Amino acid sequence: MMPLNSTMIAVALPDISTEFDANPSVVTQALVTSYLVAAIVLQSPAGKVGDRVGHGRMVALGQVLVAAGALLGYVAPSLAVLTLARILMACGGAVLVPATVALLRHTLPQERRGRAFGAFGAVMALAAALGPLVGGALVDAFGWRSVFIANLPVLAMSVGLAAIAARVPKREIRAAPPRFDWVGSILLAAALTSIVMGLRPDGGHTVLLLAAGATLLVPFVLWEQRAGDPVIAFSLFRSATFSAGTVLIALQNLVMYALVFEVPLIADELFDLGARETGQLLISLMLAMVLVSPVGGRLVDRVGARAVALAGSVATLAGIVALARVDLTAVGQVAVPLAILGAGLGLATPAAQSASITAAPADQAGMAAGIGSTMRYLGGLTGIAIMSVLLDVTGTPATVVSEHRMLMMVFAGALLVGLVCAAFLPGRTAVARVHAKDVQSGSNRADRSASPRDR
8 A cells, every 4th residue: 555655646646736726846745745754754663663562553553544544635625635634644654564564574484474575575566566557547537536535445455354364363572661762753753854855856955954864863873872762773783684684675676766767757758658658668677576576585485585685686786787788779678677677676675574574573573664664765765866866868869878877887886785785684594593593582472471370
């Protein structure tokens, strides 16, 4: 639902602008930027709350927030109310994503997490790819309000599945410290908001906003080191596996999201393609991700995260190098490189996500999932910002090709760093040790929580 709502709204913006007689740029700021800021800012605090109160409860809360936002958006009488609806939906998504990832960590044994994260990645990629197509069909048939009400059938299915899953005993670990880290959450929200606004390609005061965000991170880090129960425990980053997996996901999303925006721009400028033909180009990227992600997840369970992530990182590099070598004289030149890149992402993403979330202690799974999701979004925004600086499609075709190649080389550098990160993920032997440790710690917790008579 999170990626679906991120991309589905794009096709509805012109009709919304017309109905409310608002400038399209104002509508974009109100409905897209606000959604993005809320989604990124709330990921880590929501994950932390899930560690305290239970991730199953957070899933239910997220469902309620998305439903409330969808209903409010459907009946919204003004742009202000519609903006509130989008923010509610973003809050719901920010609650749902880390809670879902943490539940996968808690309820599945180590040897099945890879395939679970592979399926998870495939569904997320499919939702992002289908968003504009589904949104366009809905707007054409029923009007822009249908992109909001369309969430309700998905929610109903989710609630039904959750009711079935509630009957299955869970090994979810919860801690209930006495005080939530409000100061840290506010500092983090302020810092991330400044960074997100600074990374917008169409925004102003970029340097000032990025500097403000970086400056606000200093008191945040200092406070978190003193907080009794921090919203982000920096001890997580002492784990090479957690840090490497999180950075790898961020770098690969940096490349992927930038390409999702760059390819349509180049196709429109150099080949004068329409929206449908451009979408067909991107299908090769998304379809490869969707098809390979479940395979990558199963391979993680069989051979370990390191080998799969290394293979995926090499494939993404090969795809980027191939994209850098094309002269962009024919539209079909980019389809195969994009498919190679998508296959590499399908291999590496479930490996990195499964390894990083498993490396976190069970009682910090929500926090770890929130950090990972935040880094994913920040990576995507950074890639789009880099693209907007290095690529100007209004120049001559030769200039566009030259700038495209420069951009691909920058992305190749990012993926090389990702390849190094992949080498720090655990192999099959290390995975087995982690699984044994999880089983032992679970047994110890059960012993400690049992009553004297039970013991």
